[in-house]
Amino acid sequence: MRILLSVVFLVLSGFLLFPNAATAQVKLPGGISMPGGGGGGGSKGGKGGALLDDSTKTIYGPKTTLHFYENDIINNRDSVRYLVDTLLPDFNRWTPVDRSYGKLVDLGNTGTATRNLFFQPRQDIGAQLGMRAYDPYAIQEDEIQYIDTHSQYTDLTYRSGGRKTTLGKFGYSQNVNPRFNFGMQGQRLTSNKQYGIYGVNAAALLGQNWTFLLQGHYFSKDKKYLILAHYSHLNQKVREQGGVIPDTSSTGDGIYTYDGLARISDDANSWERRHVFHIYQQYKLANGFQVFAQTDYKSTINRYTDKAAERGVLYGVYPASRYDTSDIRQDIFYKLFDNKIGIKGTFSGFNYRAYVRQRLYGMNVNGQLPNTTGHLSMTYRTGFKFDNIVGLWLSYYLKDSTQHVTAEAEHLIGRDFKLKGEIDTKWIKAGYQSIFTSPDLIAQNYIGNNFDWQNNFKLTGTNTIYGSLPLKTRNIQLTPEVQYNLVNNYVYYDTASIPRQLGSVFNLLKLGTTANIHMNRWNLSGMAYYTINSNEDIIRIPKYFASGQITFDFTYAKVLFVQVGFSAMYRSSYFADAYMPITQQFHLQDSFEVKQYVVADLFANIRIKRIRLAFKMAHVNQGIGGPKGYYQTPGYLGMRRAFSFGINWPMFD
Template sequence: MLKLLTTLLFLSSAAILMAQFPTQGPGGFGTNNGLNVQRPGQTAQDSIQEEVKRDTFGVYRFFAKNPFQEKIFADTLLNDYLYQHDPARQRQWDYMHLGISGSAAQPIVYQPTLRRGFHLGWHQYDLYLKSADDIPFYRHESAFTNVGYNQLGDQNNSFFTLQFSRNFGKGFNASIDYQRLSQRGTTTLFTQQSLRNTTLGLNFWFKGQSGRYNAYLTLVNNKLERQENGGLVSETLTLEGNLATPAQAEVFSESGRSRYQHEEAQFTQYFQLNRLSKRDTSSQDSLPLVAVAGKQIYQVAHSVSFQKIFSRYNDNEDLTLLGTYYRNFNTDPRGIRNFVGHQKIENQFRLLTYRSQGPLVGRVRQEGGLLELGLVHAYHRIELEAKDSSLNEVFATGRWDLQPIPLLDLHLNAKLGLLGNIGDYQASGAIDFKLGKLGHLTGKATNQLYSPSLIQREFWVTQTRVWNNDFKKTLETNLEAALNIERFQVEVGAAYHLINNLIYFDTTGYTRQSGKPVSILQFFVKKNFVLWRIHLDNQVILQKSSEDIVRLPQYFGKHSLYFEGKMFKVLNARIGVDVRYQAAYRADYYMPLIGQFQLQDKRMVDFYPAADVFAAFQITKFRAFFKLENITRFIYPQNQLFYQTSYYPMPPSSGFRLGIRWLFLD
């Protein structure tokens, strides 16, 4: 009863509020990363103009695979993601992890994974890994440094981020993208729960004096190290019935360790075939030549990359003590070990044409009518416990961005396997239809056929093959739509997913393929209110799977009640409380040996409205926040922990967090 009253009390506050506040943007199922905030009743152009006016310092970002789109780098205002230090919460719909930031994670709300060609099959670290395609380049006049530091409840638990970019001489730019997330606390974490995630990306951009040649070099290194305890066997209790210190809790393994390393080097170059440019005299550090607006541009592009992945898990504890935990994976009494190495060399050639929009005006530039045709060849070298292998694959690719009428934007993409993964394909499309004063409609559709990943086909433990499967290819169709209704100041959306030949991990941790099609239906609504400077932001999603092999909470919600305004005439502030919750269900279990979330039938993850109190402040380009996480534990019985993943609770103590972020321009 106390759980229900707590949630109803918070939600009922919506009845006294009468107006709107910005959401995280249109399209309820994608991620936004805080780059495109828009009010439900506000046009995209109004949102752009407002954001530029409030947060302009002359830095724009883009990516080497898509330099035709630039967005303003706006990161000095108070936003939803400043005090959400956990990467699992820096998105529209949260991910569930193993109780601490930086641990293995998967979406709470079902989201399709786009596939192209050979894949190892691990996705538990997708939140933390960065490939060469994920490291942004920056265009600017003055050098800038953006630094962030979060203290996560213990001096050994921290999250440090750094972005730096500078122009060096004519036509050369270098930038750094670095982050380190450490969870090493001995008093705040459960036994054998430490981790450290480190990512370093280096970018080098050369701009030819003629304006017809651009080259981009990216070097990136990801290193993830962690101790793996397999979760709690039981919640050790004191005589009073309360949870003892986390270090006293009994865990499945006290010697499991994993390491995942992903290194990549990528060189991409573009050469413009026609001379349709003029000199830009607005800045010495901007592009020396820019295309004339409205002219058709023809380019050829080439990209070559080298990728190296290393993954290892080992547990050297006496297996006579762990036999019931590893069960059928006990292939050697001396210990558990799994090793995988993967090297890939990829070449991609593209021919493309687009209509230039000229210099960037406002917040976003998207070149018009982009048409692109490409061919990709990849060579893979795979190293397993007892054998090595290699394969080649070739894919044809295509892309078309068009605007048939001024109110309609279409984006089409296609990939077709020609060698190695012959028969694999992926076709996707996105639409943005502006409905005038009514609002706008967005939609996405994807259809893809992809081969089983490496771990789905075969898996080795201590030089013994545990399984060797001959699965069929998976056919997946995804449809999503969202409607922003200006008249009612609300955003609603729905999604439908249909998966044939779904491959999953059963309660034993083994791979299985479903003989039945699996469908997932989702509905969401976002509605936000404001009265004076008091805001209430709300979003709720409902979802249902047709088969029990895909287990999702039937509902998930997030609500934020806060004050936002100026204090002492110069200090922008946001002070309030966040609440998140999900329906009770049999959540998946994470098995660290296979690096997968698998089905389990022994434990329920209960309904638990987790509440956080926060205060965020901003002066010019300096921001700071203070936060107390999971204050619900002071209301609920002290022996009830907050779970998102079965057997992996959130640590019950040291929920205090603080952080700063500072932008320097030179």
């Protein structure tokens, strides 16, 4: 850490003392031809040589390294390309909860289980495993960047936060030739416990996250054929704590101190590994007509162990053990093969896509059974199930590519279906979705040392109407929003962590607005929501929520771009869902009200040429005019005041 800070200090000193030493960016003559860059960027001269200006300065940079997403290709937007992000706004936000502006909830510390604060209707049909607590730490398929670069591109990121939370990220990409690119990305995220460390020899490490991505794409010489492919991996391990036992012997408000013990032992661990193999292929048969294939293979292994289960039972984290009172052990395996084949293209101003889709999936649960103490037995197997799905997607662009009308339909033969329509213009965005989905596999069948259920739940139906109205002036943009959900046959986990299905209908109405205000060097951005819930006994959402930040931007010595700011997040009191680590599910509880609270941060983002730095004091208001802490999830304390530092260094040659 000292070495890294020394390097940063030297970099800062060099640019401040010698501001004229910065190399000016020069635009590429004639722009960039897509797809394909100028080659690998390693040789000099010739077709694949380095790009030079008249002063022999290299001009590789963000404008010579572009990227696109698979959705752009699928939706017939092949020419769309994006620049590398070198901007300062939101660079201070780097944990999943912080990046979501507080709309995501964890167990009080980075690397732990998460859930959405607001109700989110499903977007995909077909049965799913239903273990989503670590989704925000995995690489999301729709966020994978397929890169086209004129040079070798390396991206380095390092973050250090409170309780020794650290993140290291490495990315590399290179064009083998103008039509073929490959790249890789690796990330390591760790966090330490805030409480529950029993002694000097006890384990302080809380969460560990490894992710890895290998991706590439290829365009044929005549541009008729293309292939995109990637492999992504998640390895997530967490020492579960079950929440804190408040230290009521301390002075002041003892329930918010960080000196208490954990409710379960150091021997409790969740460990999840995911493998995703993905290939997208497309071939142009004629103008406006292509055939495509999208293939996925996904594997998930989830393991939970606790070699001192009596402590968790004693403090009410687990129900009583059914077979082995001292040891909990289970393995859950899930595999999915998903293949989509269809046609797509453009016709008379319409973009269209029609396809058939096959899903082959299965789940196995290995747990404890009577007379198998210390050993695992096959307790439940779904067998492989096969789904046939047909789908259609249409889009019509209005006056320009930013305004369009879309409609889509998808039907799982004999069961699930989805209908959605949306209009998106510069005056209004509005849509309607009706989706009926199969219940999660984990909610249907599970057998283990502490739980046993077999259910035959019906389809869950959600009808959603949403809309937003952008109101713009020269410096102000306000966007009022509304979302209405009518939910039928909702599946939830009750106060005993058992899945149930509500046979009646309830509705949720979320009203709010987002705001962006720019006044000279001052910038304000944020959001606020009010939720009306017709069934608070089944689904718990805070009635009031607000999150935002205000920043001031200025330049020093012509090369040092600085943004200083203040951010805050507020949510009203509510009986938030508790967490059951064995099944990785959040469930209802009626005994612990998570009190209203404001979490505020002070931060500064700095850019020197292409290097970005972030400095933040998180939870700066801890103990000021209020309690000494707050709870994110019942029993789980939110992060205390802590300083964090980050650096991002993209290199283009």
